[in-house]
Amino acid sequence: MIGVGSALISLFLALVCYSLTLTAKRADENLLMICEQNQKIEEEKGKQEMESKRDILRVIEKEIKKGSAPVAFAGLGFSEECYHLVDSQAKMNQLLDYFFRNEEYAALADRQVKSNIYAEMGKRLNFRSARSDRDRKNMEVAAKRWIKKKHPTFDGDVYVENIRCFLDISQEELEKRKCTVNEQDITALIFSQKHLEALYLQCLMHRRNAMQEVLELKGLSETCNRIYKLQDVDVLFQCLLMDQMDWEEGKLYVQFSTVYLLLSLRNK
Incomplete structure (x- = not known):
């Protein structure tokens, strides 16, 4: 009887173990299937977002051809004054205040x-x-919360890049949009949200491809050229400032700024 009982117990334990193994296997398969489904969903979202961005660019290009959009992207301008070291948290905060027109720069927020x-x-x-x-x-x-997560040391590892985004506007458009405010002649340019997003996208795409057109910026340090080539850098912040347009040699431009974290310096 004892032998038979032991055999039955062994058989029972074997069946339980087999059942648990099957259950665990099914759980692994289900988890793998869920992961694959989530990955497909994320990839599909990414494709939809990219297609949405392309749609924005296509719409704006059509609007520009029709003449309803005031300006068209005309390229980026780099110079020796593009790059500046951000050597403290206080300077980083001041820089963000300037970008967002807050605190001491609130007067710029028209x-x-x-x-x-x-x-x-x-x-x-x-x-x-x-x-x-x-x-x-x-x-x-x-x-500020995002930048803090990246743990910058501000010991030579944070730089801001301010480049000019040139905008093309015809003389005919300038004449058409002239008006008088406070007895001063000005040019009024009205942008749609899609137009603004398209200009930002064009700046972003051309910035990423800049080093393919010009391999190196002459007169700049090795560190600045490393940033220009986007080598071992992470983006902490970026913005396109349209509220302070200016002219350079007859060309209209706005500021496209990026704050970079130099990963290569942190890894040394």
Whole structure:
């Protein structure tokens, strides 16, 4: 009887173990299937977002041809004054205050500040204009939180790059959009949100491809050229400032700024 009982117990344990093994195997298969499905969903979202961005560019290109969009992207301009070291947290905070037109730079936040496009850093790059003064301040808080997560030392590992984004506008358009404000003749340019997003996208894409057209910037240090070539860098912040347009040799331009973290210096 004891032998038979032991055999039955052994058989029972074997069946339980086999059942648990099958259950674990099914759980692994289900987990793998869920992971694959999630990956496909994320890839599909990425494709949809990319297609959406392409759609924006196509729409704006059509609008420019029709003449309803005031300006067209005309290229990026680099110079020796593009790169500046950010050597402390205080300077980083001051720089963000300037970009977002907050604190001591609040006086710069006129009606045109809504045309500025700010990157929202995270798992996926998102960019938009601020909806209100409060939204602009909240976006700055979020930017500071993201930068803090990256643990910059500010010991030579953070630089800001300010490049000019040139915009093409015809003389006919300039004449058409002239008006008088406070007895001064000005040119009024009105941008749609899609137009602003398209200009930001064009700046972003051309910035990434810049080193293919010009291999190296003459007169700049090795570190600055490393940033220019996007070698071992991470983006901490980025924005397109449309509210302070200026002219250079008859060309209209706005500021496209990026704050970089130099990974190569941190790994030494």
